[in-house]
Every structure is written in C-alpha cells, then in structure tokens.
C-alpha cells in the first residue's frame with residue numbers, strides 16, 4: 111500500500127502554496143474523479159490538499175445579468191440556482207443531465223472542469239496512453255473507440271472531453287478564474303481546454319498548484335431561451351455520445367444572434383464557430399441548419415467504430431436549432 115498524507119487548509123493562499131511547493135500534492139474537492147483515479151492507480155498523489163474549507167462555494171448574481179459560480183459550488187447547487195436557471199437554462203440542464211444525484215451533490219464546479227477523460231485505455235492504468243504516459247502511444251486509435259472524439263483529434267490522442275456543463279459554458283464565453291503563487295488569471299473556457307496535438311498530457315494552461323476560484327458567465331439575454339440536448343446510450347447516469355448547447359435569436363425570420371457548442375464529439379468542449387458563421391444573418395430554416403451542421407462537421411476524422419458520430423451530431427444540432435426557432439420547446443433528453 112502507498113501512503114497518502116492529507117492537509118486541510120482554511121485559506122486560499124495556504125492551499126495554493128501547499129500544492130505549488132510539492133509536485134506530489136493534488137487538490138481534493140468532491141473527490142469524485144481524484145479518489146476514483148487514485149484507487150485505480152492512474153493518479154498517484156503523495157498528499158491530498160482538501161480545499162473544501164475554502165470560501166469558494168458562493169453563487170453570486172452579477173448586476174449586469176451575469177453570474178459568478180464559486181469553484182466549490184456543487185453541481186447540484188449551481189443547477190438549482192435561480193440566476194443560473196433563469197438566465198442560462200442550458201447550464202442547469204447540462205448539470206442535471208450529468209452523473210447521478212449523489213454525484214452532483216459531491217462534485218464541485220471547479221473539479222468538473224478538471225475531470226479526466228473516460229477513455230478506457232487512460233483509465234486502466236496499464237495500456238499505452240500518451241495522456242497518462244507521454245510518448246507511450248494511443249491505444250484507442252486502433253482499439254475500442256466508439257465513444258471517442260471526431261473533432262480536434264490528433265495522431266496522439268482521440269479521447270473525448272467528458273464534461274457536460276463545460277459545453278454550454280464554452281458557448282457562453284464563460285471565464286475560468288484562477289489563483290496561483292504569481293497572482294490571479296482568467297481564461298475563456300475555449301482558451302482553457304487545449305487540443306491534444308503532440309502533447310495530450312497538457313490539458314489546460316494551469317501551473318501545478320494553480321487553483322480554480324470561480325467560473326464567471328457573462329450576461330447574454332438570448333441565453334434565457336437556450337437549450338442543452340444530450341444523446342447517450344441510456345437515459346441517465348451516462349456520458350454524452352453527442353450533445354448540443356445552443357442559444358438563438360431571430361429577427362423577422364433571420365438569425366440575429368447565435369451561440370453553439372458541441373459535446374461528446376470533440377477533444378474539448380467544442381465551440382461551433384463555423385456553424386455560427388453560417389447561421390448568422392441567414393434565414394432560420396432547416397436548409398440553413400443542415401448547411402451549418404454539415405460545415406461544422408466537415409473536418410470530422412472518424413475511426414471505424416465512431417463513424418456514426420458526425421451524422422448523429424448533425425441531426426442533434428438541426429433538432430436543437432429547429433426547436434429553438436419554432437415553438438422553443440425541446441426537452442433536454444434523447445435526440
């Protein structure tokens with residue numbers, strides 16, 4: 111057995127300093143990723159620095175219509191927050207469609223951003239995996255890859271980013287705020303998640319010991335009618351095969367504002383910028399929606415097992431856009 115020591119500081123600076131000073135220390139929030147992977151010998155911290163006493167659990171309405179979600183707010187708290195539900199329904203829908211009720215009560219918003227991929231080769235702790243052991247190879251490329259990514263993939267990694275809530279946060283240009291020994295920084299969600307390229311072990315720009323303190327969602331009036339659609343193999347307790355977070359505004363039948371991000375199909379929460387370009391100013395018709403979806407997915411690179419994903423993503427995106435521009439009613443469930 112390998113011993114793991116434990117520290118529970120009260121202050122943000124103490125926590126940051128403790129982890130920064132020791133490469134073998136990891137932060138511990140809800141533990142729903144960290145403890146799983148420690149038990150599976152995928153992560154091997156020498157010390158866990160429990161951050162649950164830090165004053166980072168608040169959810170604050172911002173006067174301009176945005177919302178600031180503390181890193182230690184639980185997924186269930188963020189989902190239930192009146193400001194999140196009313197101003198950004200796709201955020202609360204994505205949270206409620208993730209994991210299980212018990213997990214959502216434990217799991218923190220900061221930890222959610224840093225959850226690890228669900229690729230079985232990463233998680234078995236043994237197979238060649240460039241993310242876990244740089245340079246060892248990617249077993250998924252020629253292995254079991256039905257759930258893997260088709261956008262943003264490289265010859266070194268095709269793991270899908272698993273977070274649901276990071277998808278609407280990418281569409282909303284939310285910012286991730288951090289504190290490190292050199293001060294505070296912030297990144298948009300799109301900047302925060304890195305594509306694998308030749309360095310899949312580098313998943314984000316954080317230094318070791320840099321703490322996520324909050325996620326800030328800027329005001330976006332059209333997001334009040336936004337939706338998150340999640341398609342998966344079973345109705346609950348399952349990761350997305352494809353998901354779509356979308357908000358659309360129309361003016362006299364034309365699209366006057368649009369935000370879209372895709373989940374389940376890409377190596378990071380995927381802001382669908384090409385689809386947004388096609389849609390903006392165009393008539394809100396099925397023909398436009400089809401063209402936008404096809405152009406966004408044109409760069410998809412599939413394996414024999416996940417070749418169904420671009421078509422599933424196209425159909426899910428068209429369905430979300432159609433629903434948002436007609437009656438506005440669409441359930442968050444199966445597509």
Ligand SMILES: Cc1cc2nc3c(=O)[nH]c(=O)nc-3n(C[C@H](O)[C@H](O)[C@H](O)COP(=O)(O)OP(=O)(O)OC[C@H]3O[C@@H](n4cnc5c(N)ncnc54)[C@H](O)[C@@H]3O)c2cc1C
Pocket residue numbers: 136137138139140141142143144145146161181182207208209210213216217218219220221222223224225272273274275320321322323347348349350
């Ligand atoms: C069975 C199961 C099903 C799941 N299904 C889904 C799903 O459908 N959709 C979905 O989105 N997620 C799903 N998840 C993932 C779950 O949402 C994450 O495990 C959870 O959000 C992680 O949060 P945590 O507080 O438990 O993080 P922890 O496990 O405590 O930490 C995770 C990682 O982040 C680091 N960390 C934590 N907080 C901070 C911080 N503030 N600053 C810097 N580093 C930090 C830790 O060091 C660790 O490396 C599932 C998990 C399980 C176990």
